[in-house]
Amino acid sequence: HxxxxxxxxxxxxxxxxxxxxxxxxxxxxxxxxxxxxxxxxxxxxxxxxxxxxxxxxxxxxxxxxxxxxxxxxxxxxxxxxxxxxxSDQSKALRHIFFAERSVAKLPELKGVEPNPLHQIGVIGGGIMGAGIATASLLAGYDVTIIERDDAACANGRATVEKHLSGSLKRGLISQDRFDALMASLKTSTDYAALADADLVVEAVFEDMAVKHDVFGKLSLHCKADAVLASNTSYLDINEIASRCINPKRVIGLHFFSPAHIMKLLEVVRTDKADAKSLATAFDFARALGKIAVPCGVCDGFIGNRIMSAYRKHCEYMLEDGALPHQIDAAMVEFGFPMGLFAMQDMAGLEISWATRKRLAPFRDPSERYVALGDYLCEMGRFGKKNGLGWYRYDENGKAQPDPEVDALVIAESEKKGITRRDFTSAEIMDEILTAMRNEGDKILSEGIANSADAIDVVMVNGYGFPRHKGGPMFMTANVD
Structure with a gap:
C-alpha cells in the first residue's frame, strides 16, 4: 500500500x-x-x-x-x-480475456532464456511475407527479405512500403519513423544475406519440395543458433525440419493474413524442437504484439483443422438442402463477421482446392465427399479476386447470391439422390458448433492443443468466432 x-x-x-x-x-x-x-x-x-x-x-x-x-x-x-x-456474455468475455493471457505460459519454458533477436529474415515477399516483414519492422527489428529475383524483391519492398504508408496516413507512425523503418528493410536474392539473422520465417508457396529447398539453403547459410520457422498452413513441419542440419531449431510460426494486423500466431512445436527455440519464438511473438498459441504438428494445426471440419459439415448441408448464402446468413446472425463461403471467396478458393488435391490420395473412399468447391474452381470461379466464387461480385465488390451456384448445388443433390430439406438458422449453427466441438475434442486427445482455452483463443482471434460467446469449447461446455 x-x-x-x-x-x-x-x-x-x-x-x-x-x-x-x-x-x-x-x-x-x-x-x-x-x-x-x-x-x-x-x-x-x-x-x-x-x-x-x-x-x-x-x-x-x-x-x-x-x-x-x-x-x-x-x-x-x-x-x-x-x-x-x-450475464452469460460477461462470463464468456472474462473467460477469453484470461485465456489469452495464460495460454502461452508453458511450465516447460519457465526459466528458459530466449535468444536475443535483432535481425529477422523473411523468405518470400508476397502478401504473407510482406506482412510478416512489416510486423517485424514495427517491432523494432532489422529485416531482410529473400526473393527469387530482383523484380520480386522490388515487389516485396513495395508491399511493405504500402503497409507502412497506411500507418503513416492514419497517424500511427511519424514521417521520421517511416523513413527509419524503410531504411531497416533490406532485400536480396542471395541467402548469404541471412548470415547474421537471429530468426528466419519462411513464407513461400505451399509445396513440400519448395520448402525442402528453402530449409536446405537456410541450414547452409544461417548461423548455428538462428531459429528457423515455417509459416506453412498445412504441411508437416517435422518433414520440413528433417532437411535441416539441426532440426532442434526448426519450429512453425503460423501467421494469419494480413500478418501485420491479425493478432493470432500459432507457435508449432516440432518433435525435435528444443526449449530455447520455442522460448525464442514466444519472445518474438510478444515483441510483435501477437497472441501466441502453442500447438503440435498435424494437418492444419488447431485453427485450420477445426475450420476444415466444420467446412465439411457446411458442405454436407449444401447437398442436404441449404444454400451458401443461407449458411453464411446464419453465421453472421450468430455473431461471425462473415460466413464460411464469403470467407472462402475472400481467401481464394484455389487455396483449399490445392489442399484437397494434395490430400486426395489419402482420402477414405467410404467417407462422404462434396465436390462442389472443386467444380467452382474448374469453372474458373476462384472467389472475390476474379468476381466469381460461391457468390457473384458486382463492380463495387459486393457479394450477391448467384443463381448459377444455387443451380449447381441443387443439381448435385439430385445427382446423388438426396432429397433436399429446409434448414433453420438454429439447425445450421448447431451443426457447425457440434463439428467444432467434436474436432476440438480430438485435437485435445491427440495433444495438438494443450487446453480447451487454446482452441477458444484460436477460434476467437483467427476465425471470427464471436468474442462474447467465449469460443466453441467454452460455449458448448456451458450450454444449459
Whole structure:
C-alpha cells in the first residue's frame, strides 16, 4: 500500500501546476439528439456489436443521462452494470480475456532464456511475407527479405512500403519513423544475406519440395543458433525440419493474413524442437504484439483443422438442402463477421482446392465427399479476386447470391439422390458448433492443443468466432 500511496502522491505533484479539465457534471451540456438520431446511433451500434448486449446498454445509459439528468443516468448505468456482470456474455468475455493471457505460459519454458533477436529474415515477399516483414519492422527489428529475383524483391519492398504508408496516413507512425523503418528493410536474392539473422520465417508457396529447398539453403547459410520457422498452413513441419542440419531449431510460426494486423500466431512445436527455440519464438511473438498459441504438428494445426471440419459439415448441408448464402446468413446472425463461403471467396478458393488435391490420395473412399468447391474452381470461379466464387461480385465488390451456384448445388443433390430439406438458422449453427466441438475434442486427445482455452483463443482471434460467446469449447461446455 505504501508504494501505491507514494506513486499517487508523485502523480499529484506532477499535475499541481497543470490546468485540469472540468469534471463531466460541470461541463457545458451537449445538444440532445433527436429521436431519429438516437435510432440511427442505436442501429449502427447494434450492427457493429453483432449480438453483444453491453454496447447497446451503454447507448441507453448515455441517452438516459442526457434526457433525464446525470443522477438518473448514473443510476441506470449501475443497474445495467450489475445485470450485465452476471450475464452469460460477461462470463464468456472474462473467460477469453484470461485465456489469452495464460495460454502461452508453458511450465516447460519457465526459466528458459530466449535468444536475443535483432535481425529477422523473411523468405518470400508476397502478401504473407510482406506482412510478416512489416510486423517485424514495427517491432523494432532489422529485416531482410529473400526473393527469387530482383523484380520480386522490388515487389516485396513495395508491399511493405504500402503497409507502412497506411500507418503513416492514419497517424500511427511519424514521417521520421517511416523513413527509419524503410531504411531497416533490406532485400536480396542471395541467402548469404541471412548470415547474421537471429530468426528466419519462411513464407513461400505451399509445396513440400519448395520448402525442402528453402530449409536446405537456410541450414547452409544461417548461423548455428538462428531459429528457423515455417509459416506453412498445412504441411508437416517435422518433414520440413528433417532437411535441416539441426532440426532442434526448426519450429512453425503460423501467421494469419494480413500478418501485420491479425493478432493470432500459432507457435508449432516440432518433435525435435528444443526449449530455447520455442522460448525464442514466444519472445518474438510478444515483441510483435501477437497472441501466441502453442500447438503440435498435424494437418492444419488447431485453427485450420477445426475450420476444415466444420467446412465439411457446411458442405454436407449444401447437398442436404441449404444454400451458401443461407449458411453464411446464419453465421453472421450468430455473431461471425462473415460466413464460411464469403470467407472462402475472400481467401481464394484455389487455396483449399490445392489442399484437397494434395490430400486426395489419402482420402477414405467410404467417407462422404462434396465436390462442389472443386467444380467452382474448374469453372474458373476462384472467389472475390476474379468476381466469381460461391457468390457473384458486382463492380463495387459486393457479394450477391448467384443463381448459377444455387443451380449447381441443387443439381448435385439430385445427382446423388438426396432429397433436399429446409434448414433453420438454429439447425445450421448447431451443426457447425457440434463439428467444432467434436474436432476440438480430438485435437485435445491427440495433444495438438494443450487446453480447451487454446482452441477458444484460436477460434476467437483467427476465425471470427464471436468474442462474447467465449469460443466453441467454452460455449458448448456451458450450454444449459
Amino acid at each position: 505504501g508504494v501505491l500511496i507514494d506513486a499517487a502522491c508523485d502523480f499529484a505533484q506532477t499535475i499541481l501546476d497543470r490546468e485540469m479539465p472540468k469534471p463531466l457534471l460541470l461541463r457545458d451540456p451537449v445538444s440532445v439528439p433527436s429521436t431519429e438520431e438516437w435510432d440511427d446511433i442505436t442501429a449502427a451500434t447494434k450492427k457493429k456489436a453483432r449480438g453483444q448486449t453491453a454496447p447497446l446498454a451503454a447507448i441507453s445509459a448515455i441517452r438516459t443521462g442526457i434526457e433525464e439528468g446525470p443522477d438518473a443516468g448514473l443510476a441506470f448505468e449501475r443497474e445495467k452494470f450489475i445485470e450485465l456482470r452476471d
